[in-house]
Amino acid sequence: MADCSTSMDFSGALQRLGEDDPSAAVAKAKEQLNILDNVSLNIAVTGETGAGKSAFINAFRGLDDDEDMSAPTGITETTNEVTMYTHPTMPNVKLWDLPGIGMPNLKADQYLKKVKFETYDLFIIISSTRFKENDVFLAMEMKKKHKHFYFVRSKIDNDIHSESRSKTFDEQQLLCTIREDCLRNLKEVGDPEVFLISSYDLGKYDFQNLVDTIELELSEQKQFALVQSLPVCSLAMLKKQKRRMEKFIMLFAIASGCGGFFSIPFLSLAFDKTVLVAFYTSCHHAFGLDEKSIEKLSERVNKPVQHLKLPIKSPLTLALMDKSKLVPPIGPTCPVTSLENLLDVKHFVKRFQNATQAFNHTYSVLSQGLNDMVNDMTEVLRVAGLD
Structure with a gap:
């Protein structure tokens, strides 16, 4: 599958939200995410x-x-x-x-x-x-x-x-x-x-x-x-799930990457980790990588759960599986890092001078995480014979 774009710039994101003021854009992004959630x-x-x-x-x-x-x-x-x-x-x-x-x-x-x-x-x-x-x-x-x-x-x-x-x-x-x-x-x-x-x-x-x-x-x-x-019952459904999540990366990037920037400038802790976790967890469930979905897929195609988990490689998917208590495949090539530590490494060690840098970095990381999970589920479907 082609990677989703990581070239969305901050000014373009503000334009799509119909806001000139970055602080107002953050508030509007969080409001729209709240609407989606409810x-x-x-x-x-x-x-x-x-x-x-x-x-x-x-x-x-x-x-x-x-x-x-x-x-x-x-x-x-x-x-x-x-x-x-x-x-x-x-x-x-x-x-x-x-x-x-x-x-x-x-x-x-x-x-x-x-x-x-x-x-x-x-x-x-x-x-x-x-x-x-x-x-x-x-x-x-x-x-x-x-x-x-x-x-x-x-x-x-x-x-x-x-x-x-x-x-x-x-x-x-x-x-x-x-x-x-x-x-x-x-x-x-x-x-x-x-x-x-x-x-x-x-x-x-x-x-x-x-x-x-x-x-x-x-x-x-x-x-x-x-x-x-919807349950991911085919590669076509997975692609649909991906396209739908791509449309909302911008909102999550603004709400998380810039959410605290204006009140705590120049500090790396200006990220809203809960927004990042919400996005990744939502993708994790939507793509069928959670415990119950993997078990049901195993029953449907009559293949052991462990066989379906073996092609899962990305650190993000493994961390989410660990968090949801679906024991990931553990071996020398598949170290498991906790989701919290993974987010710290990807986000909190960095410092940015302005909201544009924070947005661009967060948008890129969210896009990559989305693609990693889609690629993992694509492999799971391949092993299941549903590709």
Whole structure:
């Protein structure tokens, strides 16, 4: 992957923030980071009974169906009331499991009021067969109210497995047939896109396309929340995570590299270490280098955790793994330095005469750290066979 640019200058950063005064720019950068940290994203998952809503919610949150925080799944309707599930590492991202609209005690014309329709930023309408009258009804109502909605045809892995026994089986042809069948039942909605998904393997089929489509229709702050909350299930998703983090390096560099400079000039301690740690920790989780993500990847590809950790080489990734209690590979070529000591070496031993020097150095170090983690995760995906 190409390195992200380290040539952003301080005056250009001030210009992008719309501030001439460096002190005001620092305050604005911290304010924007605070907004990013607190922005909420509410995703409603709806559809007929048994469509696989709960399985999708679990997969989106990077959880298995049998984990403590997972939404209950089953062959019968498991959601009788609106149920909210927070994301394990992004608590401001909430997925709402809505009752199946096909339940006998919940008719279509009562549905929107019961589920508090206006609460959500977007809707995922899921079907495990073809989309039916109730699905079309929901989409038409959402269209009237200018709400974003997306049709997801779930359980594609079941269809593939069922049809694969046929001598004339052609996977691409089957996917095309399923998509066309769904679209025939959605003519009233206009010209919607249907995303084919397996909740048990998000790296296949249309999940990446679904994410790309949703992202385009959200504000920048909500885009950040969306992408940060997604499991890294492919190299394409890792690249998306990287591009999203690159957009915000400038804010972290101003907030950290210049945050204390104006009150403590000429001192190397004019860095806000908590901002640096927040950026690196955020990347660490987003890229799937944390303990739980590595373990889940190990289970998914049926390879030992230790094999997936072996290609991890950068001191920063190793320090973050150590901090998060994911024991890194230890050997003569992989010494582990604590995150605090690593930041001291990279930042606090330096002295700068002005905010421009502090910004440039911090921007460069953050960019390099980002690239180091991306390169490590790229190697992990390669070992996992997902490159």
